[in-house]
Amino acid sequence: MGRATGGVHDSAGRTRSAKVRSGNPYLKDGLGLAAFGVVRTKDANFQARYERLIARRGPLKALVAVEHSIITAIRHMLTDNVPCHELGGTYFTQSDPERASRRMVNALNQLGYTVTLNPPEGAARTTSPAPASRRPARPPGTQPCPKPP
Template identity: 75%
Template structure:
């Protein structure tokens, strides 16, 4: 087993451990690894490492809000000025979900995933 820095699984563990605790986060990461292995074996695809900055790139506005809130809690006033000529990532687009007879289908370029909506009482 190798230890790597700046990986998707490391970023996911840190996010989960902050809210759920280290043991539950570890079990969730183990589940993510097993799920990735299953997809690699059944779909004959290599592992696609998303990187440690995946969550920041997915929702940059959220990362900005969190950074501002942290600085405000430390007693600082924050003013943001965009840098001229800096490339901003395009906003993430959410696929349009369709619901038919209790099933939710999310379109994908290669696959269509269908989830059964289960109601618990």
């Protein structure tokens, strides 16, 4: 199996990232090409993941993370015998809309704007409880996958 995850360097109770371990070079090349293509697909889950990671990790590490997401999705589809289900580019925003609006308000505040949010007229505002984990819940039996060309 190809290795698309970063290695781990443990020493004295500290964990640091290391280089990607070697694996099947043909699989690694194929994953790289697939990741490179899927991050340029509009309104796709992997493209949204890449855009979220690129800001804090850089383009190459974000690409390796997308490669890892692709191979993880493929593994789950093959072992659980479930079809591919595209979650869409707005999956992270739709799963926790309050967090997304808070992030946008903070970004505008940093630019010097004062923002006041008003709910749309006639729409009841629903507040959802905070999620137990940072990762949004995925529908059972589904895995993210790229859109077919």
